[in-house]
Amino acid sequence: MSVIAITGAGSGIGAALKHQLQAQGHSVIAIDRANAEVLADLSTPAGRALAVEQTLERCGGVLDGLVCCAGVGVGTSSGGLMVAVNYFGVTQVLDGLLPALAKGQSPSAVVVGSVASVQPGADSSTMVQAMLAGDEQVARADADAAAPHMAYASSKFAVTLHVRRQVETWAEQGVRLNVVAPGAVETPLFQASKDDPVYGESTRKFVAPLGRGSQPDELAAVIVFLLSEQASFMHGSVVFADGGMDARMRPDRF
Numbered sequence: 001m002s003v004i005a006i007t008g009a010g011s012g013i014g015a016a017l018k019h020q021l022q023a024q025g026h027s028v029i030a031i032d033r034a035n036a037e038v039l040a041d042l043s044t045p046a047g048r049a050l051a052v053e054q055t056l057e058r059c060g061g062v063l064d065g066l067v068c069c070a071g072v073g074v075g076t077s078s079g080g081l082m083v084a085v086n087y088f089g090v091t092q093v094l095d096g097l098l099p100a101l102a103k104g105q106s107p108s109a110v111v112v113g114s115v116a117s118v119q120p121g122a123d124s125s126t127m128v129q130a131m132l133a134g135d136e137q138v139a140r141a142d143a144d145a146a147a148p149h150m151a152y153a154s155s156k157f158a159v160t161l162h163v164r165r166q167v168e169t170w171a172e173q174g175v176r177l178n179v180v181a182p183g184a185v186e187t188p189l190f191q192a193s194k195d196d197p198v199y200g201e202s203t204r205k206f207v208a209p210l211g212r213g214s215q216p217d218e219l220a221a222v223i224v225f226l227l228s229e230q231a232s233f234m235h236g237s238v239v240f241a242d243g244g245m246d247a248r249m250r251p252d253r254f
């Protein structure tokens with residue numbers, strides 16, 4: 001049995017993952033704003049510190065797995081909030097829990113990114129540079145001034161790049177770290193985008209070559225695999241589980 005912490009375990013992909021891992025006999029520490037053992041708001045430095053502290057208390061300083069799944073989408077109140085949760089709410093939890101993972105059994109961590117990270121322009125925005133530089137104040141201000149879909153895509157691009165830049169550091173600690181990039185997943189976050197007055201129509205048209213959105217369990221299964229010993233040589237990978245969306249959008253980039 002492994003001990004695995006999941007942020008965003010109260011809903012959607014995170015909740016499906018929690019159930020799959022528990023069904024396999026693993027012990028899960030759920031971190032979320034509600035429906036979780038560790039109640040913390042990952043949009044603030046204090047909330048992230050609390051999440052790390054309480055998770056360490058619960059796992060006794062030794063963790064076998066971590067999944068950073070908590071995130072907010074274009075239906076949320078501001079671009080700054082997306083940056084705060086989707087980037088800093090991931091990187092600060094990864095940093096805070098790496099020492100505990102380094103003591104774990106075949107440890108592995110997974111970050112939930114998005115196929116939105118490959119959206120043209122997301123890689124070159126100034127907010128990405130501010131995120132990667134760790135300047136939350138500037139990144140939030142830039143994101144508040146940007147279109148919400150660019151703030152979301154940039155937060156997911158930056159967090160993916162952050163992971164890929166960590167491969168040496170995490171390998172030295174013996175911890176694997178990968179990204180899963182979902183396409184459309186039928187969760188409350190995706191429903192909020194479909195209902196959004198500005199983004200609703202384009203979200204509803206965002207249909208992958210497979211012709212449907214995925215169920216949360218389909219994404220959870222990919223994450224379970226990446227956490228497992230079956231994925232023992234996967235490190236620094238970005239795994240698109242998107243029904244073919246990335247391949248359609250940029251077939252010659254891989």
Ligand SMILES: NC(=O)c1ccc[n+]([C@@H]2O[C@H](COP(=O)([O-])OP(=O)(O)OC[C@H]3O[C@@H](n4cnc5c(N)ncnc54)[C@H](O)[C@@H]3O)[C@@H](O)[C@H]2O)c1
Pocket residue numbers: 007008009010011012013014031032033034040041042043069070071072073085112113114115181182183184185186187188189190
């Ligand atoms: N649903 C999709 O179509 C889709 C597509 C690509 C990527 N994603 C990503 O998948 C991840 C999970 O999303 P989901 O679709 O399951 O959404 P969801 O809304 O069902 O779940 C997200 C969870 O994150 C938690 N969360 C949000 N803000 C938080 C905060 N400040 N502090 C603590 N917890 C917070 C929520 O409470 C919720 O439980 C997100 O990172 C999202 O960006 C989703």
